[in-house]
Amino acid sequence: MGEKPTRSVIATNRRARHQYAVLDTVEAGVMLVGTEVKSLRLGRVSLVDAFATIDDGEVWLRGLHISEYALGTWTNHTPRRVRKLLLNRREIDRWDIRIRESGLSIVPLSMYFSDGRAKVELALVRGKKTWDKRADIATRDANREIERAFSRHVKGRRR
Structure with a gap:
């Protein structure tokens, strides 16, 4: 039997479930730089204003705030930079069609480490x-x- 992957939650977006009706969810990987991972391990992240967009067949996470790493040097990251999300082509295309047809949005519900890799739970939502x-x-x-x-x-x- 395979072991269950370990999952440690970093942050959740509690307001998202209050403000939006969740229609579908998916897990996506996040492309990060070194100091961002260190800040995430310290729990210094905010999902409040974050949302995702699909541009040219790629998913981008915007508005996510990961605080600068206190012990970082000149290689420290920009807190609100745009980050690429890693999803399967089929999922991207399916969500892109639904967003264009019915005016839905993509928001992150939670961010967590799954087997040492940073993941985001994205939701396809409609405003309440x-x-x-x-x-x-x-x-x-x-x-x-x-x-x-x-x-x-x-x-x-x-x-």
């Missing part, structure tokens, strides 16, 4: 309207209240 966000919050609150009531019932308490 304000009422969608309120409905999600109401559903989450209702489920939380149901769990509390069930927990009280199992423990034999009343209220």
